[in-house]
Amino acid sequence: MKSQLTRSHEAGSSASLLEEIAALARKPTRFMEVCGTHTVSIFRSGIRSLLPQSLELISGPGCPVCVTPLGEIDQAVALAREEGVALVSFGDVMRVPGSSSSLSQERAGGRDVRVITSPLDAVEIARGEPHKKIVFFAIGFETTSPAIAAAITEAKRQGVRNLSILSSQRLIPPAMRALLSSDAVQIDGFLLPGHVSVIIGKAPYSFIARDFSLRGVITGFEPLDILEGVVMLLRQIQEGRAEIENQYTRAVQVEGNERARRIMGEVFSPVSARWRGLGTIPDSGLALREEFKEMDVAVSFDIPYKDMADPPGCRCSEILQGLTTPPHCPLFGARCTPEDPIGPCMVSSEGSCAAFYKYGGLS
Amino acid sequence: MCLGVPGKVVTVEGDFADVDFGGVRRKVSLLLYPEVGEGDYVLVHVGFVIQRLEKQEALQTLELFAEIEKAYEESTDEEP
Numbered sequence: 001m002k003s004q005l006t007r008s009h010e011a012g013s014s015a016s017l018l019e020e021i022a023a024l025a026r027k028p029t030r031f032m033e034v035c036g037t038h039t040v041s042i043f044r045s046g047i048r049s050l051l052p053q054s055l056e057l058i059s060g061p062g063c064p065v066c067v068t069p070l071g072e073i074d075q076a077v078a079l080a081r082e083e084g085v086a087l088v089s090f091g092d093v094m095r096v097p098g099s100s101s102s103l104s105q106e107r108a109g110g111r112d113v114r115v116i117t118s119p120l121d122a123v124e125i126a127r128g129e130p131h132k133k134i135v136f137f138a139i140g141f142e143t144t145s146p147a148i149a150a151a152i153t154e155a156k157r158q159g160v161r162n163l164s165i166l167s168s169q170r171l172i173p174p175a176m177r178a179l180l181s182s183d184a185v186q187i188d189g190f191l192l193p194g195h196v197s198v199i200i201g202k203a204p205y206s207f208i209a210r211d212f213s214l215r216g217v218i219t220g221f222e223p224l225d226i227l228e229g230v231v232m233l234l235r236q237i238q239e240g241r242a243e244i245e246n247q248y249t250r251a252v253q254v255e256g257n258e259r260a261r262r263i264m265g266e267v268f269s270p271v272s273a274r275w276r277g278l279g280t281i282p283d284s285g286l287a288l289r290e291e292f293k294e295m296d297v298a299v300s301f302d303i304p305y306k307d308m309a310d311p312p313g314c315r316c317s318e319i320l321q322g323l324t325t326p327p328h329c330p331l332f333g334a335r336c337t338p339e340d341p342i343g344p345c346m347v348s349s350e351g352s353c354a355a356f357y358k359y360g361g362l363s
Numbered sequence: 364m365c366l367g368v369p370g371k372v373v374t375v376e377g378d379f380a381d382v383d384f385g386g387v388r389r390k391v392s393l394l395l396y397p398e399v400g401e402g403d404y405v406l407v408h409v410g411f412v413i414q415r416l417e418k419q420e421a422l423q424t425l426e427l428f429a430e431i432e433k434a435y436e437e438s439t440d441e442e443p
Contacts, residue, residue: 037366064364090409092364118410120392140409143365147411150394195365198406198414221366250421251367251406251414260395260413350364 017227018050024234025055030186031233032322034176035193036063036350037221043359045223055230058185058322059355061175062193064139064168065092065348066320067275070308072168073098076137077106078303079166086112086129088122089137096347099308103137119144119151126155126163135297139168143195145286146260149267152292164297167286170273172196173204174284178275180212185322189233190216191226194248199264201256202244209242220248267292276310276344277317316343319352326356333357367406367413369421372399382407 039059061067077098080087094104107113122136138148197218215236219229229247273285315329326332336342345351370382382391396412404421406414
């Protein structure tokens with residue numbers, strides 16, 4: 001596949017950005033994109049193949065489905081098997097294998113498992129089917145959490161009593177801090193996630209510059225956005241700067257979406273959370289606040305979380321930390337494919353393995 | 364999963380807006396971003412407006428989307 005960039009009417013702009021990248025990236029440099037949507041855009045547009053050898057883009061823990069630990073998938077599967085339950089969640093998570101089954105296998109086996117496209121669908125289903133116990137497997141980063149919180153607020157306001165939440169939400173900045181603190185992977189800068197930043201704004205990333213003397217650029221999702229983000233990072237290196245900048249000004253306000261954050265904060269409080277690959281990270285998850293506790297799955301069901309080891313051979317955990325790339329996994333492309341995935345990085349369309357598999361050979 | 368889709372607000376009714384995504388219309392919630400009016404361009408995620416976009420920039424994004432889709436389809440058509 002040829003690069004889209006060389007074909008589009010924006011070829012002029014991309015050519016000049018690529019020239020600047022080539023001129024600036026003389027030393028070996030490594031940037032991490034922390035967002036699955038960036039990963040897909042980078043692969044799909046062929047950007048990796050257009051960059052100089054000295055510049056490496058690596059993927060981080062930026063796909064909510066991929067970083068959900070096996071034990072939580074098992075919890076969702078077990079809930080789907082409970083009498084009278086309809087388990088609802090976003091489509092992305094349906095095919096992720098748990099230790100013995102996935103949600104889509106449960107559905108095929110006759111369990112009531114449904115795909116929703118908005119958290120409000122969960123409220124609607126609960127209202128429409130009061131005899132059913134609706135369990136919402138609420139997965140997502142900061143982009144999605146305010147919408148989940150708003151739906152929970154609505155459910156409470158409408159007096160919905162048959163909706164339970166399995167909160168599997170995670171926050172990006174604490175994971176970036178954990179990654180940088182581990183020292184395992186050397187990174188010169190971050191392409192920061194555009195739509196997470198629409199909500200959180202710029203301030204939560206300031207520790208990257210302050211505590212680690214590194215740089216980050218909030219970046220949009222078009223191929224040109226990404227090239228511009230890379231140029232902005234390279235300019236910072238050249239000028240000896242370590243700052244957080246915003247390339248994606250058409251969508252991201254520096255202060256973020258304050259109302260969305262307020263609603264999120266009214267419903268959830270930060271708790272430590274487990275991440276596939278990164279272990280337990282303090283204040284990186286979201287739990288229901290006391291006023292909403294009656295909707296916690298733990299209140300209505302006795303299905304505790306159990307730690308489970310990753311599938312044998314699967315290197316998803318290292319891939320999520322940028323420590324290795326999919327072709328180095330012994331299962332990649334042979335036993336693990338998008339049709340028959342073993343690890344979550346191959347299941348999710350935004351996972352690194354799926355992107356490598358689909359658009360591979362470009363780098 | 365954090366994909367936001369740009370669209371244009373057609374009508375506003377209470378906490379909801381009817382948003383046009385290049386010909387496909389959807390009802391989306393304004394609970395997270397109420398300050399929108401008819402004709403505004405907005406970014407939508409899982410059924411909620413999460414931000415208003417400047418018109419010029421929204422149009423560029425929409426055009427760029429169309430351009431990329433086209434280029435992508437052509438490139439996959441040509442090569443097996």
